[in-house]
Amino acid sequence: MPPYKILSVFGTRPEAIKMAPVVKELNLHPEEFTCQVAVTAQHREMLDQVLRLFHIQPDYDLDIMRPRQTLEEITIRALTGLAGVLKEAGPDMVLVHGDTTTTFVAALAAFYQQIPVGHVEAGLRTGDRYAPFPEEMNRRLAAALTDIHFAPTARARDNLLREGIAPEHIYVTGNTVIDALKATIREEYQFEEHGLAGLDFREKRVILVTAHRRENWGEPLQEIFTALRDLIRRHPDTALIFPVHYNPRVRQLAREILGGQERVYLIEPLDYEPFVNLMNRAYLVLTDSGGLQEEAPALGKPVLVLREVTERPEAVAAGTVRLVGTAYRDILAAAEELLTDRQAYLQMAHAVNPYGDGQASRRIRSALRHYFGMTVARPQEFQPRAIEKNKFFTSRNIDIKGE
Numbered sequence: 001m002p003p004y005k006i007l008s009v010f011g012t013r014p015e016a017i018k019m020a021p022v023v024k025e026l027n028l029h030p031e032e033f034t035c036q037v038a039v040t041a042q043h044r045e046m047l048d049q050v051l052r053l054f055h056i057q058p059d060y061d062l063d064i065m066r067p068r069q070t071l072e073e074i075t076i077r078a079l080t081g082l083a084g085v086l087k088e089a090g091p092d093m094v095l096v097h098g099d100t101t102t103t104f105v106a107a108l109a110a111f112y113q114q115i116p117v118g119h120v121e122a123g124l125r126t127g128d129r130y131a132p133f134p135e136e137m138n139r140r141l142a143a144a145l146t147d148i149h150f151a152p153t154a155r156a157r158d159n160l161l162r163e164g165i166a167p168e169h170i171y172v173t174g175n176t177v178i179d180a181l182k183a184t185i186r187e188e189y190q191f192e193e194h195g196l197a198g199l200d201f202r203e204k205r206v207i208l209v210t211a212h213r214r215e216n217w218g219e220p221l222q223e224i225f226t227a228l229r230d231l232i233r234r235h236p237d238t239a240l241i242f243p244v245h246y247n248p249r250v251r252q253l254a255r256e257i258l259g260g261q262e263r264v265y266l267i268e269p270l271d272y273e274p275f276v277n278l279m280n281r282a283y284l285v286l287t288d289s290g291g292l293q294e295e296a297p298a299l300g301k302p303v304l305v306l307r308e309v310t311e312r313p314e315a316v317a318a319g320t321v322r323l324v325g326t327a328y329r330d331i332l333a334a335a336e337e338l339l340t341d342r343q344a345y346l347q348m349a350h351a352v353n354p355y356g357d358g359q360a361s362r363r364i365r366s367a368l369r370h371y372f373g374m375t376v377a378r379p380q381e382f383q384p385r386a387i388e389k390n391k392f393f394t395s396r397n398i399d400i401k402g403e
Contacts, residue, residue, distance in 0.1 A: 002031065002032050002033070002372070002374060003030060003031060003032055003033050003034045004032070004033050004034070004092040004093065004368075004372050005033075005034050005036070005089070005090065005091045005092045005093075006026055006033050006034070006035045006036070006091060006092065006093050006094075006095060006368070007035075007036050007037075007038055007085075007086070007089050007091035007093070007094050007095070008022065008023055008035060008036070008037050008038070008094075008095040009037075009038045009039075009040070009082065009094055009095065009096055009102065009106035010037075010039060010040075010047075010096070010097055010100075010102060010103075011039055011040035011041060011042030011043065011047065011064075011078070011100060011101075011102030012042050012043045012046070012047060012100050012102065013043055013046035013047050013049065013050050013272070014098065014100075014290075014291050015097045015098055015100060015102065015103070016039075016047055016050040016051060016054075016056070017050050017177065017180050017272055017291070018097055018098065018120065018121065018175070018176045018177050018180060018291075019095070019097050019120065019176070020050065020054035020056060020180055021176045021179035021180050021183070021360070021361035022095065022120060022176055022361045022364055022365075023035055023037060023054075023056060024054070024361070025361040025362060025364070025365050026365060026368075029365065032365075032369065032374065033365075033368070036059040036060070036089055036091070037056060037057075037058045037059055037060070038058060038059065038060035038061075038062070038082065038085050038089070038106075039051075039058045039060070039061050039062065040062045040064050040074075040077075040078045040081065040082070040102045040105075040106075041061060041062060041063045041064060041065050042064060042065060042074060042078070042100060042101065042102050043065065044063070044065040045246075046246075046269065049271040049272060050271075050272050053184075053271065053272055053273055054180075059089070060085045060088075060089070062077070062078065062081035062082070062085070064077040064078055064081065071101060071134060074101045074102075074105075075101055075104075075105055078101065078102055078105040078106070078109075079105045079108065079109055082105065082106055082109040083109055083112070083113075086109055086110060086113050086115060087113070091115060092115075092116070092372075093115065093116045093117070093118050093147075093148075093368070093371075094106060094107070094109075094110040094115055094116070094117050094118070095117075095118045095119075095120060096117060096118070096119055096120070096142060096146075097119075097120040097121055098120070098121045098124075098135075098139065099121075099124065099132075099135035099136070099138045099139035099142070100135070100138060101134065101138060103119075103138055103139065103142050104137075104138040104139075104141045104142050107119070107141070107142040107145040107146060108141075108145060110145070111145045116147040116148070117142075117145055117146045117147050117148075118146070118147065118148045118149075118150065118364075118368070118371075119142055119143065119146040119148070119149050119150060120150045120176065120364065121150065121151075121152055121156075121175065121176070122139075122142075122143060122146065122149035122150055122151050122152075122156065122160060122170075123143070123149060123151040123152075123153075123155075123156030123157055123158075123159045123160040123170075124139060124152075124156055124159070124290075124311040124312065125139075125140075125156075125159045125311055126309040126310065126311045127309070128309055130215075131215055131307075131308065131309050132213060132214070132215060132290075132307075132311075133214055133215055135290075135311075136311070140163075143160065143163065143165065146169075147169065147371075148169055148171070148367065148368075148371050149165060149169055149170045149171070150171055150173045150360075150363075150364050150367060151170055151171065151172050151173070152172070152173060152174055152175040152294075152355060152356070152360070152382075153172065153174075153175075153314050153354055153355065153382075153384075154172055154383075155313060155314050156172075157170050157172050171363065171364075171367040171370075171379065171381065172381035172382050172383075173360045173363040173364050173367065173381070173382055174355065174356035174357055174359065174360035174363065174382035175294050175355040175356040175360055176356070176360040176361050176364070177291055177294050177295055177355070177356070178294070178295070178298055178353075178355060178356030178357065178358050178360065179356070179358050179359070179360050179361050180272075181276055181295055181298055181299075181358075182358040184272065184273055184276050184277070185276060185277060185280055185299075186277065187280075189273075189274075189277040189280075191274060191277070191278070192274075193267065193268075193270060193274055194267065194268075195241070195265045195266075195267040196241070196265075196267065196274070196278065199239070199265075201281040204237060204238060204239040204263070205235075205237055205238045205239070205283040205284070205339070206238070206239050206240075206241055206278075206281060206282045206283050206284075207228075207231070207232070207238055207239070207240045207241070207282065207283065207284050207285075207286065207335075208241055208242075208278060208279055208282040208284070208285045208286070208287075208301075209228060209240060209241070209242040209285075209286045209287065210242070210243065210245075210286075210287045210288070210289050210292060211224055211225075211242075211245075211250065211286075211287065211288050211306055212245035212247055212250050212288065212289075213288040213289075213307065215307075216288055216306065216307070216326060217249050217250070218249075220306075220326035221249075221250065221253050221326075222253060222257070223326050223327055223328045223331070224288075224306050224326055224331060225253060225254060225257040225258055226257055226328055227328045227329075227331035227332045227335075228240060228242075228258065228264075228286070228331075229257055229258055229261055229264070230332060231331075231332055231335050231336070231339075232261060232262075232263055232264055233261075234336075235339055236263075238263065238283075238339065239263045239264075239265065240258075240263065240264045240265065241265045241267065241278065241282075242254065242258065242264070242265065242266050242267070243267050243268065243269045243270045243275065244266050244267070244268070244269070245269060246269060254266055276295065279292070279295065279296055279299060279301060280299050282301055283301075284301065284302055284304070284335070284338055284339070285301050285302070285303045285304070286303075286304045286306060286331070286335065287303060287304075287305065287306060288305065288306040288307050290310075290311065290312060293305060293310065293312045293315050293320075293321050294312065294315070294353075294355040294356070296320075296321075297315060297318075297320035297321065297351065297353040297355070298353045298355070298356070300349045300350070301349065302320070302321075302322070302338055302345060302348035302349055303315070303320065303321040303322070303348075304321070304322055304324045304331070304334050304335060304338075305321050305322065305323045305324060306324065306325070306326055306331065307323065307325065307326070308323075308325050308326065309323075310323055312355075314354040314355070315354060315355070317354075318351050318352055318353070318354045318384075319347060319348055319351040320348060320351045320352075320353055320354070321348075322334060322348070352384055352385070353384065354384045355384075356382065356384075357382065357384075357385075359382070360382065363379060363380075363381070363382060366379035366380075367379055
């Protein structure tokens with residue numbers, strides 16, 4: 001009988017961003033659910049930024065982060081810690097998100113104690129078990145341990161069906177990242193961060209870059225950074241802003257190739273709030289991130305994906321992102337086209353975002369109500385519609401220079 005006890009488990013900044021709307025939604029209905037939060041703190045500093053922004057106080061904090069820890073060490077610490085948390089909390093369901101090591105380990109820990117698992121952002125696949133690594137295998141393993149799958153899109157649902165998941169265990173909800181974006185973007189937002197305060201976003205076309213993925217370390221990152229350097233040199237009306245990841249391999253190479261370049265701003269990693277508001281002011285996004293492939297299109301920003309494969313083919317099919325890889329010539333050619341070809345830019349900027357309408361967390365709550373027998377009717381699923389494009393946002397700096 002309700003209220004049912006839900007334990008949400010996450011460990012990284014992206015997980016926290018996407019789970020925060022779900023936690024908030026469940027907390028609005030205490031007569032149905034009591035929601036507790038456990039964090040592994042797989043990424044300590046970046047996780048804490050998001051917890052503060054969304055006013056989430058974890059009930060359990062494993063604090064597993066250690067310098068230079070291996071995947072094996074993360075797995076062991078998280079599994080051991082979560083075993084005790086689950087015994088103490090005694091939840092009716094454990095909610096996990098996405099594809100981190102915390103995701104897989106939390107699902108495994110819940111399985112060991114025969115606790116049902118709900119997987120938010122379920123069904124994403126590249127088809128290559130090593131790309132991205134270890135995320136692709138994390139989400140496949142989590143799926144095998146999951147009882148109720150919250151797929152963000154119909155394609156993600158189809159992936160799960162092909163793997164033998166029963167259709168009654170899958171709910172298409174949209175992606176909660178759009179819910180978080182809706183709650184955070186402010187047109188009047190003022191930047192205080194060094195390198196951003198005072199920057200005239202109307203004078204320069206801002207190119208926002210993120211790059212940090214493990215599979216891009218080494219030569220791929222060198223190709224990426226060299227292409228970015230030459231792109232900015234060719235276009236004096238542009239500025240490049242790169243919040244550089246804390247990983248020392250990324251930071252050193254970025255300084256070597258991009259450091260000291262005119263109109264290139266290598267800044268510290270940003271909290272979520274200034275980052276998404278920066279994205280709202282940007283002209284173009286180049287990234288190897290998964291989440292930005294979902295967020296930027298909601299703001300009308302074309303995205304060039306600096307990876308060889310993506311688990312978000314819906315965006316490629318919709319035309320909101322383009323998979324360009326990590327080769328110097330390919331990156332430069334794709335970015336040049338969007339900076340010089342008005343129609344190519346507008347075609348991507350105006351494409352329909354396939355990932356959400358800001359109501360995913362509400363649909364997840366409805367799916368949980370259905371799962372626990374609080375309602376008989378299956379909840380309505382998310383379907384992208386053209387009218388949802390930029391429904392919540394008024395982006396700046398999207399006009400082609402000279403128009």
